[in-house]
Amino acid sequence: MQNSYRVRLAKEQFTFCAAHFITYAGNICEPLHGHNYTVSAEFTGPLDENQYVVDFIAARDALMAITSGLDHRMLLPTSHPTIAVVADDREVTVTFEDRRWVFPKGDCVLLPVSNTTAELLAHHIGEQLLASLAEQGFAPARLEVAVDECQGQQGVCVWDA
Numbered sequence: 001m002q003n004s005y006r007v008r009l010a011k012e013q014f015t016f017c018a019a020h021f022i023t024y025a026g027n028i029c030e031p032l033h034g035h036n037y038t039v040s041a042e043f044t045g046p047l048d049e050n051q052y053v054v055d056f057i058a059a060r061d062a063l064m065a066i067t068s069g070l071d072h073r074m075l076l077p078t079s080h081p082t083i084a085v086v087a088d089d090r091e092v093t094v095t096f097e098d099r100r101w102v103f104p105k106g107d108c109v110l111l112p113v114s115n116t117t118a119e120l121l122a123h124h125i126g127e128q129l130l131a132s133l134a135e136q137g138f139a140p141a142r143l144e145v146a147v148d149e150c151q152g153q154q155g156v157c158v159w160d161a
């Protein structure tokens with residue numbers, strides 16, 4: 001029998017409250033609404049000299065920094081095919097067909113995603129997490145990030161080395 005090891009982080013503090021809207025079925029655009037998103041992450045890999053897959057503290061602090069940056073913000077996609085997001089020094093103007101929203105710039109986070117689905121938020125958060133941990137010398141063999149929109153509906157992204 002073979003062993004493998006994982007570290008799983010699922011803490012209440014990885015909750016962020018944010019607004020968004022997505023499109024689906026082509027050109028149906030949701031009304032703006034919010035979620036109390038909850039993020040969890042699972043790392044798989046060999047044990048290091050500390051017998052860690054990844055240091056709980058390093059992973060926790062990195063994930064906390066990422067989720068804090070999304071908390072109380074309007075999440076906007078910068079590579080959506082039909083939602084245009086244009087920022088100037090003060091404001092972000094968003095247009096979709098004949099609809100238009102203007103937000104204070106500081107209230108927004110512009111994300112390099114094509115739609116702010118839970119799946120693509122998980123992808124964005126995982127990329128940020130891997131980059132942050134790489135700077136600290138951790139390179140897990142596998143990472144799974146889940147973003148839960150409303151207690152039971154999760155989008156999951158998985159990275160395999």
Ligand SMILES: Nc1nc2c(c(=O)[nH]1)N=C([C@H](O)[C@H](O)COP(=O)(O)OP(=O)(O)OP(=O)(O)O)CN2
Pocket residue numbers: 022030034035116117118119149150153155
């Ligand atoms: N696979 C996915 N499906 C859907 C996503 C998604 O990100 N990935 N997102 C949505 C919508 O954003 C929508 O907000 C979620 O729908 P809903 O369950 O209605 O959300 P509520 O917060 O309103 O939850 P209630 O249970 O209705 O209170 C749709 N699909």
